[in-house]
Amino acid sequence: MDTAIVFTYGRPTAGREKLAFEAFQDSMTFWEKKAIDGLCSHPVSYTFVDGGGMMIIFADRPRLMDLLELEEFQHIFLKAGFAVPDLAYRLAAVGDESVNRMGMWAGVGAELGLF
Numbered sequence: 001m002d003t004a005i006v007f008t009y010g011r012p013t014a015g016r017e018k019l020a021f022e023a024f025q026d027s028m029t030f031w032e033k034k035a036i037d038g039l040c041s042h043p044v045s046y047t048f049v050d051g052g053g054m055m056i057i058f059a060d061r062p063r064l065m066d067l068l069e070l071e072e073f074q075h076i077f078l079k080a081g082f083a084v085p086d087l088a089y090r091l092a093a094v095g096d097e098s099v100n101r102m103g104m105w106a107g108v109g110a111e112l113g114l115f
Contacts (some may be wrong), residue, residue, distance in 0.1 A: 001041060001059040001096035005068075009054040009084045015082040023080035030076055031057050039063055052086075058094065 007027075012020035031043040040059035047053040057068070067073060081087050093101045109115055 001060055002093060002095055003064050004056055004058050005064060005089055006092060007055040007089045009080070009088075010086040011050070012083050013085055020080065020083035023076060023083055026076045026089040027055070027080065029063070030072060031055075034067060039067060042054050055066045061091075061097075064084070064091070065106070 028043055028045070031040065034040050035042040035057075040057050040063070043055050044059045045053060045055040056063075077087070077089075092098070106115075
């Protein structure tokens with residue numbers, strides 16, 4: 001697995017806490033099913049002391065991109081967005097892919113004369 005998807009979120013909008021909890025449960029169920037099918041790692045979630053949190057899932061980049069295109073994922077993500085105003089996700093290279101990207105980053109920086 002060469003990519004991690006990191007979801008971050010803050011506190012739910014006041015009055016939408018139940019919707020936020022339902023969306024979180026839907027998301028965990030979605031990613032757990034995909035992990036059982038061998039498409040990604042099991043999701044790991046963390047809660048921040050301010051009430052927000054994050055969830056991390058690992059997968060191969062092409063497979064992860066396919067999962068993000070699924071209508072089921074899109075529905076869950078949109079549902080959560082109505083409950084949590086600062087919901088976002090970012091992709092991160094991991095393992096050898098991270099090392100490769102860092103090398104590419106350094107090469108471009110050197111080409112541009114930045115270091």
